[in-house]
Amino acid sequence: MLLLEQCLNGLQFGLLLFLLAAGLTLVFGIMDLVNLAHGSLYMMGAYFAATFVAWTGSFFAGALLALAATLLLGVVLEMIALRPLYGRDHLDHVLGTFGLILFFNELVRLVWGPAGLSLPLPPALNAAIDVFGIYYPAYRLLIILVSLVVALFLYLLVMKTRLGMLIRAGASNRDMAGALGVDIKLLFTLVFGLGAALAGLAGLMQAPILTVQIGMGENILILAFVVIVIGGIGSIRGALVAAIFVGLVDTLGRAFLPDLLRLVLSVSAASTVARAMSSMLIYLLMAIVLAIRPQGLFPVVGR
Amino acid sequence: MKKASLAAVAALAFAAGPAMAQNSVKIGFVDTFSGPTAVIGNDMRNSFELALDHLGRKMGGLSVEVIYEDDQQKPEVGKQKTEKVIQSDHVNFITGYIWSNVLLASLKPAVDSQTFLISANAGPSRIAGDLCSPFFFSTSWQNDQTPHAMGIYLNQKDVKTLYLLGPNYAAGKDMLAGVQATYRGRIIGEDFTKWPDQLDFSAELSKARAAKPEAIFVFYPGAAGVQFLGQYAQAGLKGQIPLYTVFTIDETTLPLQKDLALGVPGAQEWVNDLPNPANQKFVADFRAKYGHGPSFYGAQAYDAANLINSAVVAVKGDLTQKDAIRDEMRRANYASVRGPYKYGNNHFPIQNFYLQETVKNADGTFGLKTVATILKDSQDVFHATCPMKW
Numbered sequence: 001m002l003l004l005e006q007c008l009n010g011l012q013f014g015l016l017l018f019l020l021a022a023g024l025t026l027v028f029g030i031m032d033l034v035n036l037a038h039g040s041l042y043m044m045g046a047y048f049a050a051t052f053v054a055w056t057g058s059f060f061a062g063a064l065l066a067l068a069a070t071l072l073l074g075v076v077l078e079m080i081a082l083r084p085l086y087g088r089d090h091l092d093h094v095l096g097t098f099g100l101i102l103f104f105n106e107l108v109r110l111v112w113g114p115a116g117l118s119l120p121l122p123p124a125l126n127a128a129i130d131v132f133g134i135y136y137p138a139y140r141l142l143i144i145l146v147s148l149v150v151a152l153f154l155y156l157l158v159m160k161t162r163l164g165m166l167i168r169a170g171a172s173n174r175d176m177a178g179a180l181g182v183d184i185k186l187l188f189t190l191v192f193g194l195g196a197a198l199a200g201l202a203g204l205m206q207a208p209i210l211t212v213q214i215g216m217g218e219n220i221l222i223l224a225f226v227v228i229v230i231g232g233i234g235s236i237r238g239a240l241v242a243a244i245f246v247g248l249v250d251t252l253g254r255a256f257l258p259d260l261l262r263l264v265l266s267v268s269a270a271s272t273v274a275r276a277m278s279s280m281l282i283y284l285l286m287a288i289v290l291a292i293r294p295q296g297l298f299p300v301v302g303r
Numbered sequence: 304m305k306k307a308s309l310a311a312v313a314a315l316a317f318a319a320g321p322a323m324a325q326n327s328v329k330i331g332f333v334d335t336f337s338g339p340t341a342v343i344g345n346d347m348r349n350s351f352e353l354a355l356d357h358l359g360r361k362m363g364g365l366s367v368e369v370i371y372e373d374d375q376q377k378p379e380v381g382k383q384k385t386e387k388v389i390q391s392d393h394v395n396f397i398t399g400y401i402w403s404n405v406l407l408a409s410l411k412p413a414v415d416s417q418t419f420l421i422s423a424n425a426g427p428s429r430i431a432g433d434l435c436s437p438f439f440f441s442t443s444w445q446n447d448q449t450p451h452a453m454g455i456y457l458n459q460k461d462v463k464t465l466y467l468l469g470p471n472y473a474a475g476k477d478m479l480a481g482v483q484a485t486y487r488g489r490i491i492g493e494d495f496t497k498w499p500d501q502l503d504f505s506a507e508l509s510k511a512r513a514a515k516p517e518a519i520f521v522f523y524p525g526a527a528g529v530q531f532l533g534q535y536a537q538a539g540l541k542g543q544i545p546l547y548t549v550f551t552i553d554e555t556t557l558p559l560q561k562d563l564a565l566g567v568p569g570a571q572e573w574v575n576d577l578p579n580p581a582n583q584k585f586v587a588d589f590r591a592k593y594g595h596g597p598s599f600y601g602a603q604a605y606d607a608a609n610l611i612n613s614a615v616v617a618v619k620g621d622l623t624q625k626d627a628i629r630d631e632m633r634r635a636n637y638a639s640v641r642g643p644y645k646y647g648n649n650h651f652p653i654q655n656f657y658l659q660e661t662v663k664n665a666d667g668t669f670g671l672k673t674v675a676t677i678l679k680d681s682q683d684v685f686h687a688t689c690p691m692k693w
Contacts, residue, residue, distance in 0.1 A: 002513040009505040114337035115345075118529060118559050121537075128539025135512070137537035140505065209534065210502040211339045211526045219500065255506040258494065271471050271495035 005134045006255045007248065012140045014247020015147030019202035020220060021227040021239040022154060023195030029234020029300060030170040031188050033082065034090050036097035038199050038224065039217025040104035041077075045070040045200025046207040046216065047108060050117040059122045066204050067197055074196020078189050086188070101218070108214050116213035119204075143205050150201065154236055167191060171234040171300050223250075226286045232296025241297060246282050253278025327366045328615055328622065331388030333381055333409065334399035336373040339526035342555045343401055343600050344373070347423060350601030351398075353589055354608030362615040370394060374405050376499055381405035386412045395622045396421060398607045401524075401600065403427040403446060403474035407434075414438050417625060419632075421610060423603040426651065427473045428480075432685035435649040440632050442606040442639075444572050445651045445683035446474050449549045450481030452656035452677040453520065453570040457547060463488045466516035468507055468531075470498035470523065478522035478549055484684070491516050502530045508538045516544065524550045532563040552661060554598035557669045564661040564669060572652075573602045573641040574659045574673040581638035596670065602640045613637040633693065645680075649689035653682040 020042060027035050048069045053062030077100075085096050125139040158164035166187055169177040178184045203217070210216065227246050231238025257274035258267075265273060289296065332351065334344040348371060360367055370392050374381035381400070388394045389412055397413055398421040400406040406425040413420040414436045422430075426445040430436075457465065465488055469475035475495060483490060492514045494507045511519055519540075523531045528551040535541060541563070548569045557564055575586050575596050585605055589597040597605070610632055617631035618624045633646050644654040656678040659671045 002509060005509040005513075006506060009509060012505070013503070115341035116339040116526070118339075118526075120559070121533070126533070126536050128537060135539045137505075137534070137539070139537055209530065211530065213339050214337075251506050255510060267493050268471055268476050268495050271497075275471075275497050 002255075004132065005136065006252055008134075008136055008140070008144070009255075010248035010251030011244060012144050012147075012247070013251055014244035015144055015151075016202050016206055017220070017223055017227055017247055018240050018243035019147055019150060019198050019205075020224040021231070021243050022151075022236050023198035024224050025228040025231065025234055025236065025239045026167070026171075026191050027195045028228065030167060030174070030191050031086065032174065033085060034093040034097065035082075035195075036094060036221065037077070037100035037104065038195070039221030040101050041070060041074060041196045041199040042203035042206075042217040042220065043108065043212075043215070044073055044104065045203030046119070046212045047112060047117065048200070049204035049207055050119045050212045051112075053119060059125070063204055067200055070200025070203075071193050071197040074200075075189055075193040077196070078192040082192070105214050114214065116211050118211055119207040121208045139208065146201075146205065150198070151240055158236060163190070223282070226282060228296075230286050230289045230297060232299040234300040235296065235298040238296050238298030245285075249281050249285070250278055253281060327368045328362050328396070328611070328620075329392060329394040330367065330369045330611065331385070331392060331394035331397040332369050332371045332399045333374050333384045333388065333397060333405075334371070335376045335401055336371065337375055340376055340401070340524075343525055343598070344399075346555055346598050346601040347399065347401070347604035349593055350585075350589065350597050350605040351608050353585070353592060354605045354612075357584075357588070358608070358612055362612045363618070363620040365615065365620045374399075374402075374409075376402060376405070378402075378404045378408035382408040382412065385409035389413065389416045389418050394418065396611050398423050398604070398611070400425045402472075403477070404472050406430070407473060410434065410436070410439065419611075419625075419628065421607045423607040424600055425474065426477075426683075428477050428683075428685050429473075431649045431651050431683050432688035433690075435689035435691055437629055437650075437691060440610065440646070440650045441652060442610055443603040443652075444654070445685065446477035447481030447484065447685075448651075448681060448683050449570050449572065449656060450478045450520075450522070451485045451684075452658075452681065453547055453549055454482040454485030456568070456570065456658055456677050457482070457518065457520070458485070458487045462518045462547075464491045464517045465489070466491060466511045466514055466519045467493040468504070468511065468519060468521045468523075469495060470501075470527065471495035472498040474524075475522060479520075482520050482549075488517075499527070502527060504531055504534050505538075508534060508540065512538065512540060512544070518545045518547055520547050521551055522549050525556070528552060528556045529559045532560050532567070536563050552659075552671070553600070554596050554671065555600070557661065557671070558595070561669060562663075565663065567661065568674070569659050569671075570656055570677060571599055571659050571671075572654050572656055573599045574657055574671055575602075576671075576673055577641060577657075579638075579640070579642045582640040582642075585640050595668075606637075606639050606641070609637040609639070610635070647682050647686045648691050648693065649683070649686045650691075651683050651686070653680050655679050656681055 024038050027033050049066035052065040056062050085093050127138050128135045129138045166182055227242045231242030258270045261270035261274050336344040370388055372384035396419045400422045401424045403425040407427055419438050421440045424443045426441055431445045467479045469479045546567045552564045552569050613636050614628040614631040618627045635646050644652045647653050657673045658675045658677050660674045662672045664670050
């Protein structure tokens, strides 16, 4: 029972990572753009949500508005700040988008203040539901559900629509797709907007669990990069598998390693070491994947 | 002739020096003013400013200058800021310090420079014991004291099994150790969560629920307390397993915790309804000025201002008389908002501890109320390992 509950916790964290990683892998895979500012879009999604929910009084209305706002922000960002970076060295991307991180952090500090915001849940979601015999928080079930729906939507988009075909073509061979007459500029803008919306969704869903604060996207961004490296750059399927795996390892490590280590160490030392070990496992996995199969678990064919 | 004029210049320089320093009392205030716990730092700053207003912004005839610095909740930044107020601003007193890890990092620069450091919140066990210093005073408590009181209350309520949850840093360890020192029942589980960035307690709450304790004891200050109570309710534990807390529910977190804080008792050395006149004035004026009640963090900062004032008044503004300042502070000769208290040999208060409960006011806001006195004149257990005697 406890194992099942911890697995659900891990699944929830993993799916949230997936939302973030999916946008990142699309942008990296199709536009060949290393976007460190993805974490800032995650943060902006959360800040927009906190503001709009307070403004409209309704959680869902606020969330939808925040999603739209983040999508718009992504599109504007792409058109203004990122177009000059296409085709350049990855280091230029890193420098440019790192500057964007600093810009967004200061912008948030100026507009919303240094103290951070909180996003309260409506009372209906602030309870637990009985699922398969365990009593699980309703809100986390909602996160799992929404993430799975989004994953399904992405699958249908990429596999079954014309736009998805263009995305896959762009991911396989950008130059060829451009040579065949695909409007690459528009495609890039759409893909970036989609990635921004996914990041914003992850941010606003995570906001009630963690507080909304400056720099909240930075820690999780590192994990998102690990996920796309393990999963394969440009591959959404890889992102899903890798994200769920990383989420499970992190949560199960947090849950069960301390007890194992407590047999040999003191309680607080066991906690510290367990935490470090579960992080290490994730990075170790990434290192192994890079060593054995550098293209990732589900590489995009044709790179 | 040259020697005489050189000597005259030197004498003037020396005369000018202390005379300049005596015009004002400089106080460094190192606290957290950014991030989600900025609300605590602001509460302490507001209370400190209110105390200065009550004192007419003068201590012993000298004007007061306060230099506020943000430690960003990071020990290395707190240490840098402490060094900055000592070395650049030449402050006479330093106060603030919410977090035990920040205080532990910042103590050495203060003590080495013989600057008085008055902690208005953090009370790590080591500073009460082997690291005690004649230049350190606390207007709050020693970390273990408050959970000691809660452990005694748990015994009174005949709670047989207990699960402990807290953050993995100096204060978290002190709190969980403190409750274990007095609690007589069985502790069936203990978990530390990563501090300060772990705000998702799902894994630990699942473990706690699986262990089926009679009650859960937690210490989650600031924003973590808000998130914890939220997730506690979301996990469906609210009606099932009672929660006992220290420093998790206070006036800064209540506006966000709201109903989630009802029925969750806490132990504290100060509650806003303590009936002494100094407290009544403090709470009433704070509420009038800021629109909401002060938290215990603020009360401790208010006391720090008054403690410093009592010492400056006693030495008639001559801040070079450090021994006399220390002697006066040791007497705790001021009207504390928690009522009169004494200092132990390690400069930590010997004071009462109360049980506080959350109540809903008529206007829909939430407040805290004293329900009982758990301990009277309680002293921390580390004073015996402190070598200071006076």
